[in-house]
Amino acid sequence: MRGYSRNVLIDTDLEFDSDGRYAKAAKAESEHYGALWATEVGHDPLLILAGAAVATTRVELGTGILVAFGRSPMITATQANDVQRLSRGRLLLGLGSQIKPHIEKRYSMPWSHPAPRMREYIVAMRAIWSAWNEGAPLNFRGEYYRHTLMTPFFSPAPHEFGPPKIFLAAVGELMTEVAGEVADGLLVHPFTTERYLREVTIPALERGLARAKRPRADFQISFSGLIATGVDEAAHREAADAVRAQIAFYASTPAYRGVLDLHGWAGYQPDLALLARRGDWHAMGALITDEMLEAVAIVAAPRDVAPALESRLGDLVDRFSIYAPYAMPDDVRRTIGRGLGLATTDRRPEEPA
Numbered sequence: 182m183r184g185y186s187r188n189v190l191i192d193t194d195l196e197f198d199s200d201g202r203y204a205k206a207a208k209a210e211s212e213h214y215g216a217l218w219a220t221e222v223g224h225d226p227l228l229i230l231a232g233a234a235v236a237t238t239r240v241e242l243g244t245g246i247l248v249a250f251g252r253s254p255m256i257t258a259t260q261a262n263d264v265q266r267l268s269r270g271r272l273l274l275g276l277g278s279q280i281k282p283h284i285e286k287r288y289s290m291p292w293s294h295p296a297p298r299m300r301e302y303i304v305a306m307r308a309i310w311s312a313w314n315e316g317a318p319l320n321f322r323g324e325y326y327r328h329t330l331m332t333p334f335f336s337p338a339p340h341e342f343g344p345p346k347i348f349l350a351a352v353g354e355l356m357t358e359v360a361g362e363v364a365d366g367l368l369v370h371p372f373t374t375e376r377y378l379r380e381v382t383i384p385a386l387e388r389g390l391a392r393a394k395r396p397r398a399d400f401q402i403s404f405s406g407l408i409a410t411g412v413d414e415a416a417h418r419e420a421a422d423a424v425r426a427q428i429a430f431y432a433s434t435p436a437y438r439g440v441l442d443l444h445g446w447a448g449y450q451p452d453l454a455l456l457a458r459r460g461d462w463h464a465m466g467a468l469i470t471d472e473m474l475e476a477v478a479i480v481a482a483p484r485d486v487a488p489a490l491e492s493r494l495g496d497l498v499d500r501f502s503i504y505a506p507y508a509m510p511d512d513v514r515r516t517i518g519r520g521l522g523l524a525t526t527d528r529r530p531e532e533p534a
Contacts, residue, residue: 189495190215191523192243192403192502195233197224203236210240213523215500216273218245218405227260234268242268245368245405246277246350250298251288254305254326261345262310262337270342275368275403276303277350280436296355298325303347303363310344313337348403352437354385361389366401371504372431374476375493377440383497403500407478410486410513417482422466423507424478429465432473433457446473483513487520 193209195217209217217233217240219226226244233242242264249257257276265272278284278295285292301323312319312331316339319331348366351357352373360367367386369378390397409424411417431437432446433453441447449468456465474480481489490501503509503517 189498189522190500191518191521192216192218192405192500194245194405194502195219195229195242197229198232201232203233206233206236206240210237212518214240216241216243216502218243218273218275218502220245221248227264230264230272231267234264234271237268237271239271241271241273243273243348243403244275245348245403246275248279248283248288249276249302250278250284250292250295251290254302255309255328258306258309259337261306262313265342265345266337266340270345272345273348273366274345275348275350275366276364277368278356280434293325296353296359299349299356300359300363301325303349303359306347307344307363314339314343348401351382353439354381357382357385358389358392361386361391361395361400362393365399366403366499369402369404369498370431370437371405371407372428372437372477373440374444376476377443378494378497381439381443401499402497403502404494404498405502405504406490406494407504407506408486408509408517409474409478409480410483410509410517412483412510412513420505420507420509421474421480423505424480425469425474426462426466427506428469428473428477429453430457430462432469433465440477444473444476449473483516484520486517490521 191214193214195206198205206217219229221244226247230242230244247257261272261274276299278299281292284290305321305323305326305328308319308321309328311317313336319328321328346365348368349356349360349364350368350370351360352370357367369382373382390400407424407427409417409421411420432441432450433456435450438447438450441450453465453468479486479489479493494501501521503514
């Protein structure tokens with residue numbers, strides 16, 4: 182972002198490519214995006230990134246997120262190691278806990294104490310990678326996971342790229358502290374506000390970093406921010422409605438109540454949760470006030486998005502990507518990217534100023 186003391190990397194999302202050619206990934210690399218992030222919605226993000234690794238050579242490749250508790254540390258360590266080797270060291274392994282109903286009812290996996298479990302999960306993976314790359318004996322014994330057997334037959338060969346960087350998605354203070362303690366980066370949830378970041382997230386992160394005696398300079402904060410924008414009034418209103426619906430979906434989830442509590446919005450959650458159970462998504466969005474919309478999302482014309490982001494988050498984040506839960510036109514996306522300092526292709530005549 183312009184005027185920022187550090188170089189902020191501008192990232193973008195990556196979808197499943199059914200033809201296996203990953204032309205969009207190659208195009209995004211040519212436009213100098215910092216990283217391509219694949220999420221676990223309908224597809225395995227590490228499989229998506231394996232395809233993108235072949236189609237690209239420089240851009241970093243991230244999972245945003247991979248559901249950690251749906252897999253054992255050994256499974257995740259194995260898959261991530263393969264993509265790290267295939268991409269020649271470009272993987273950013275973004276992990277998330279998901280929430281209890283999904284872990285127990287969708288993945289049929291155990292749920293308990295997510296923050297300490299996640300800390301142990303990451304430490305276990307590092308022990309596994311150490312066994313493979315450095316020949317250290319595998320003897321990890323924790324409260325939630327135990328990995329004590331690794332024979333040469335099942336060990337992948339060491340490689341020059343080392344383990345991938347680990348990013349951890351967090352909203353609550355305990356998980357954010359875990360990120361600072363054992364991860365390489367933080368994935369800030371889109372359902373946040375500048376106030377929540379400054380008053381809750383950053384202090385929790387700093388506590389985790391201090392506990393591990395790690396400098397902030399060795400850590401990255403990545404934020405996928407909700408943006409409501411459009412080239413005219415109708416497009417802007419449609420985008421705002423879509424963003425309201427997305428905010429309502431997040432706000433209906435108890436795991437994200439901390440943001441609501443801080444702003445005095447907790448009273449909205451029971452009604453939102455009731456409407457979510459009924460599947461009344463339109464009514465949910467209508468409950469999101471202008472105050473809530475503008476606190477969580479950037480609401481601005483395309484050319485004003487970058488200055489608004491700079492003013493709000495310029496001193497906080499190291500990476501940023503656009504989160505638009507609607508069909509954002511390519512020319513609008515390019516305008517925003519250029520405003521953020523992304524070196525994209527030459528401006529097209531129809532591109533909004």
